[in-house]
Amino acid sequence: MLFHTGSTPHGLSGELRAKLERLSFPTLGHYLEEGFVDPAIRRIAASGGRVIGTAFTVRTTATDSTALHHAAGMIEPGQVLVIDTGGDRRHAPLGEVVAAQLVVRGVAGAVVDGVVTDIDEIEGLGLTVHAHGTSMLTTKLHGIDAGGVNVPVTCGGAVVHPGDVVLADANGVLVVPVDVLERIIDVALQDDAEEPDLVADLRRGAQLGSLTGASATVEALLAGDAPQ
Numbered sequence: 001m002l003f004h005t006g007s008t009p010h011g012l013s014g015e016l017r018a019k020l021e022r023l024s025f026p027t028l029g030h031y032l033e034e035g036f037v038d039p040a041i042r043r044i045a046a047s048g049g050r051v052i053g054t055a056f057t058v059r060t061t062a063t064d065s066t067a068l069h070h071a072a073g074m075i076e077p078g079q080v081l082v083i084d085t086g087g088d089r090r091h092a093p094l095g096e097v098v099a100a101q102l103v104v105r106g107v108a109g110a111v112v113d114g115v116v117t118d119i120d121e122i123e124g125l126g127l128t129v130h131a132h133g134t135s136m137l138t139t140k141l142h143g144i145d146a147g148g149v150n151v152p153v154t155c156g157g158a159v160v161h162p163g164d165v166v167l168a169d170a171n172g173v174l175v176v177p178v179d180v181l182e183r184i185i186d187v188a189l190q191d192d193a194e195e196p197d198l199v200a201d202l203r204r205g206a207q208l209g210s211l212t213g214a215s216a217t218v219e220a221l222l223a224g225d226a227p228q
Contacts, residue, residue, distance in 0.1 A: 021052065025050070027188045031188065047125070049169075051108050053109065054079050054178075060084070062091055063144075094122075095122075102127060
């Protein structure tokens with residue numbers, strides 16, 4: 001393996017960011033099937049709340065975080081650091097020092113397909129982090145000629161390209177190409193706008209299946225009238 005590096009991705013447009021700040025992220029689950037990171041990757045430092053930004057990717061090796069130390073000084077404000085550890089969940093590549101650099105750089109958050117350390121210090125710095133968990137065993141600076149910066153990576157089973165939109169909250173993490181998100185964002189926002197009325201109807205005694213059409217579909221299935 002050889003070390004690889006790509007171009008630093010652009011940030012989000014102001015218009016798309018403004019729409020995403022109004023969106024309930026799980027609403028996108030009604031329209032997408034891919035890009036959802038393994039639910040085992042959870043928010044473990046929540047100082048900054050929700051995360052919205054474009055992916056700045058790093059691929060490390062199990063014991064070596066040389067690529068990450070290099071990348072931490074390159075990331076742009078509003079981007080999200082996404083770390084692919086190659087499946088290692090014993091060595092923590094992200095700790096207080098790397099987190100301090102990320103905060104200085106103005107990142108939106110970090111997602112690690114692995115473990116992190118110094119979690120109390122990270123929370124104190126105000127960095128929001130999603131990861132599998134924590135560990136006291138850390139990576140070292142071995143300088144192994146492998147890994148990469150701003151290259152396609154895998155995080156929690158999802159393929160992440162530099163510049164993809166990363167959305168994360170207490171429910172999990174979603175990675176979506178910008179063009180896909182632009183095609184569905186307005187529909188998703190409309191769903192969010194209609195949801196309070198739906199909940200109000202339920203509180204007045206309406207049945208969910210009647211409101212959504214699910215009950216009519218079930219009746220058609222039972223009658224054998226549903227389309228094949």
